[in-house]
Structures are given as structure tokens and as C-alpha cells.
Amino acid sequence: xxxxxxxxxxxxxxxxxxxxxxxxxxxxxxxxxxxxxxxxxxxxxxxxxxxxxxxxxxxxxxxxxxxxxxxxxxxxxxxxxxxxxxxxxxxxxxxxxxxxxxxxxxxx
Amino acid sequence: xxxxxxxxxxxxxxxxxxxxxxxxxxxxxxxxxxxxxxxxxxxxxxxxxxxxxxxxxxxxxxxxxxxxxxxxxxxxxxxxxxxxxxxxxxxxxxxxxxxxxxxxxxxxxxxxxxxxxxxxxxxxxx
Numbered sequence: 001x002x003x004x005x006x007x008x009x010x011x012x013x014x015x016x017x018x019x020x021x022x023x024x025x026x027x028x029x030x031x032x033x034x035x036x037x038x039x040x041x042x043x044x045x046x047x048x049x050x051x052x053x054x055x056x057x058x059x060x061x062x063x064x065x066x067x068x069x070x071x072x073x074x075x076x077x078x079x080x081x082x083x084x085x086x087x088x089x090x091x092x093x094x095x096x097x098x099x100x101x102x103x104x105x106x107x108x
Numbered sequence: 109x110x111x112x113x114x115x116x117x118x119x120x121x122x123x124x125x126x127x128x129x130x131x132x133x134x135x136x137x138x139x140x141x142x143x144x145x146x147x148x149x150x151x152x153x154x155x156x157x158x159x160x161x162x163x164x165x166x167x168x169x170x171x172x173x174x175x176x177x178x179x180x181x182x183x184x185x186x187x188x189x190x191x192x193x194x195x196x197x198x199x200x201x202x203x204x205x206x207x208x209x210x211x212x213x214x215x216x217x218x219x220x221x222x223x224x225x226x227x228x229x230x231x232x233x234x
Contacts, residue, residue, distance in 0.1 A: 033220040035153070042203055042224035043145075043153065048210050049218030086153050088221065095167050097143070097155040 002026040002091035004100035011106040012077045020072045022087030022100045030090040032070035034063060037084045037102075046085075047072060074105075082107045110134035110223055112204050117228030124194050124232070130187040130204030130225055138182040141207035143221060144189050146200035146230075154200075157189065158207060172198075194232045201227040 004024040012018035022032055034047035045054050047063035050070060060075045070089075074081055087100040116128040128144070144156040157168045157178040166178050177190040187204050208222035 031218055033218075035221070037153075042226055043221070044224075045220050045222045048220040048222075049212055049216065052210065052212050052218070054210075054222065084152075088153075088155070096169065097158065099145075099153040099155055102152040 002089075002098050004032075004087055004089060004098055006085075006087060006100040006103045008101070009104045009106065011108055012074070013108050014079060015076055017073065017075045018077055018105065020074075020085050020103045020105065022070045022072075022089075023068055024089065024098075024100075025068055026089050026092050026098065027065065027068050027070050029092070030094065032063070032065060032087045032089045034061075034070075034072045035086045035088065036081075037086065038082075043086065077105075077107050079107050081105065112206070112223055112225035114202065114204050114225040114228035117202065117230045119231045119233065120194055121234050122195060122232055125190070125192045126194065126230060128189040128191065128202055128204075128228060128230070130189075132185045132187070132206075135206075135223070137180075137185040141219070142178075142180060142187045143205050143207055144178060144187075145203045145205055145221065145224075146198075147203070147227075148197075148200040151200075156202070159187070191230070194230075196232050199230060199232050201229050203227045 031050045035043035037043040050065040051063040086102045091098045111133045113131045143158040159178045175193045179188045204225045205221040206223040210218045
């Protein structure tokens with residue numbers, strides 16, 4: 001099965017820009033989605049199909065992809081953006097799914 | 109209100125069985141692929157299983173193949189996960205989630221886990 005690798009932790013100063021990455025061979029063929037999870041809550045979809053925002057997600061969240069790496073960028077991070085972020089994609093079989101290990105974002 | 113509500117979690121001994129349920133409301137359940145995703149305490153998300161709208165296609169993570177069975181009853185707007193031969197490493201919060209369909213401006217299709225329940229805790233311990 002495929003694997004998606006994320007940095008375990010990232011920090012950003014309030015109002016600054018931060019990029020969270022997700023690496024894996026399956027990303028060369030399949031798109032990534034991104035989820036935000038706050039403590040004690042269910043995940044929330046923030047980016048689908050590499051770069052698209054669901055309705056209700058602030059436009060400071062954006063996504064991109066290059067080669068085997070997908071990225072989630074938060075431009076002007078807010079205190080409420082402090083959370084765990086997970087990428088997800090299809091695995092190499094295109095039938096199963098795989099999540100990255102998650103990145104804990106701290107807003108300083 | 110669009111909602112998924114899981115139930116059926118609890119404490120079970122290693123080797124035991126448990127059946128999780130997920131009740132859907134506020135949307136056309138039968139139109140969606142559905143999935144179970146779990147999260148061990150203090151750990152990340154792990155996809156467990158996915159089932160097609162009509163129940164005729166099912167996919168599982170390797171670690172649960174042969175032990176877990178995903179099923180659905182569209183007449184009852186319900187998703188299930190039958191878990192047998194449970195192990196300590198199955199201890200987790202189990203979420204049900206829809207695999208929603210999205211199209212971008214170019215008409216490209218994507219799917220993503222977009223509606224999540226609040227989760228139900230499964231503890232496997234003697």
C-alpha cells in the first residue's frame with residue numbers, strides 16, 4: 001500500500017504564511033485532499049482536488065501540487081487555524097485511500 | 109441538518125466482536141459512497157473501509173481484511189461495520205464519513221471525505 005508523509009509539526013507566527021506538505025508516490029497520479037482537525041472534534045475538509053476550497057472555507061487556505069508533493073498553504077494564519085492537518089489521497093490501486101500522518105500546526 | 113451519528117462503540121476483550129452503526133440524515137444517503145475512518149488515541153487518521161452506493165464494491169485497509177465487514181442498508185439510511193477478532197491495536201475512535209463528489213470549473217471529478225460523524229470509541233482490552 002502507498003504512504004503519504006507529512007512533517008509532524010510546524011509553527012507559524014500570527015498573520016504569517018505557512019506551508020504544510022504531503023509527499024508520496026501516489027500523488028504523481030492522484031490528487032490530494034486536506035482536512036483540519038481540532039482537539040476533540042471530527043475532521044473538516046478544507047481543500048479537495050489539490051486546490052479547491054469547499055464552501056465556507058476561508059480563502060486564506062489554498063492548495064497546490066508538484067510531482068509527488070501536495071501542499072496546503074495558509075496565508076495570514078489566524079489563532080483559530082491552530083490544529084492538526086491531514087492529507088488524503090487514493091493509493092496506487094486507485095481503489096483504497098490513504099492518509100498522511102498529520103501535521104500539528106502551532107500559531108505563535 | 110446534514111448529520112452522521114455513530115453508535116455501538118464500547119469496551120471489548122481481545123478476540124471479541126463489535127458492530128458499529130452510523131445513522132445518516134439530511135441528505136440522500138443512497139447516493140454516496142461511505143467510509144469508516146479510525147483514529148487511535150493520540151495518533152493520526154487511518155482509512156478503514158469504503159462501500160459503494162449499492163453495496164456491491166467494498167474496500168478495506170490491509171490490517172482489517174478478513175476481520176471487518178462494511179455494509180449498508182439504504183432503506184434505513186444506515187452504515188455498519190462488523191468487527192471480529194478484535195485486537196488491542198484496533199482501539200480507536202471510529203468515524204463514518206461520506207465520500208462526496210466534487211467537480212471543479214474545468215469539470216474534473218474529485219472525491220473527498222466531506223461529512224463526518226462525531227465518532228464512537230472502541231476500546232479493545234482485557
